[in-house]
Amino acid sequence: MIMRVIAAPLVSIVLVLTACGTPTVTSTPDSASATPAASAPSAEKAAKVGSTITLQGADEALKVAVKLSKVLTKPAAANEFSTPQDGHRFYAVELVMKNVGTGAYSDSPGNGAYVIDSDDQQYSSTIADVKGGKQFPGTVTISAGDSRRGLVVFEVPKAAKIVKFQFALDSGFADQKGEWTLE
Template sequence: TSPPPPPPQPQRNTGLILLLAIGLPLLLLGGCGAVVMVLANTARETVVEADPPNLVMPSERPETDAPPAEDDVATPQPSTAAVGGALTLAGNDPGLEMTVTVTKLVDPATGDQFSQPGTGRKLVAVELTLENSGQAVYSDSPTNGAVLIDAEGQQYHSTLHDVQEGQSFGGSATINTGDVRKGVIVFEVPEPARAAKFQFTLNSGFADQTGEWKLG
């Protein structure tokens, strides 16, 4: 009788194969899971540690944009004087400056043979001197910027009458720097009117500065 054959070897190989077949995929899956977790953690840390965006807040409106106070706005005010007083007035043209002096008030004034007031009216003459104290040549009609105001607040513009008490400016006047002109400006007013103020403005009355003289 022959001895029994040895146990078959394929059983051991089968167990090893099964172990490898089951363990190797698990090992690979575990490694992949670890890689996924590391990547997930890295991504999570990146999001958390990212710097917040820089926000630029709008700045407040500068205080210099505020509207100027009423006190800061300069408003031309008329200068005042009495008969015999001089006022320096500026014109609209660069360098135009005149020193004006009211030297005499004639109320009533006497017209010449060609200049007589209407019925119930009289002539009033204001004598003044104009000195060019600026750098520009004065070329204007002084009568255009002259106004007479009576005690009741009524105002009158000049007329073309001539009077015996003084020589008129004769229409326009051209005065160089440093030169002086003297003349009378005549007004026709109601007989009861009493002259109270005289106003004079350069540029035929359109300059910003007005001089005012009290006549009584």
């Protein structure tokens, strides 16, 4: 009896882990991925500010076209309650997310968002109000065909040179990750 009690959760964990696919990172914007196969791989453009990458969620019905529309390298705090800790500054990206799948998207965009600096350090998003745009609320729900715009805010060291933005659906757990170059 005790073996069954222990074995059942272990089998569940193994099933969940084996159901996960292989993570991939794409930095090819949607318009560049439509180029003919005859073009040389070196001719492919990396996604940058203004580029859209369509990302797939774990559910086949979940597809979102994510456009990195704007970068705020040093946005000011919007109020006295949103201030970075000493030696840090805010950094923000504005995303336009269009649900191009058939199912509803319901998630917190900040959970799957990271910025990476020139020293390969990765930073998670934070909750802070900054000037220059409106941060996504905790959870965003987007029906098929609809879109939302909002900021994802990060707190990074003042000296950090942010060079990449990375994003994934499903609170960052989707296998496909989009990556934009910020230089």
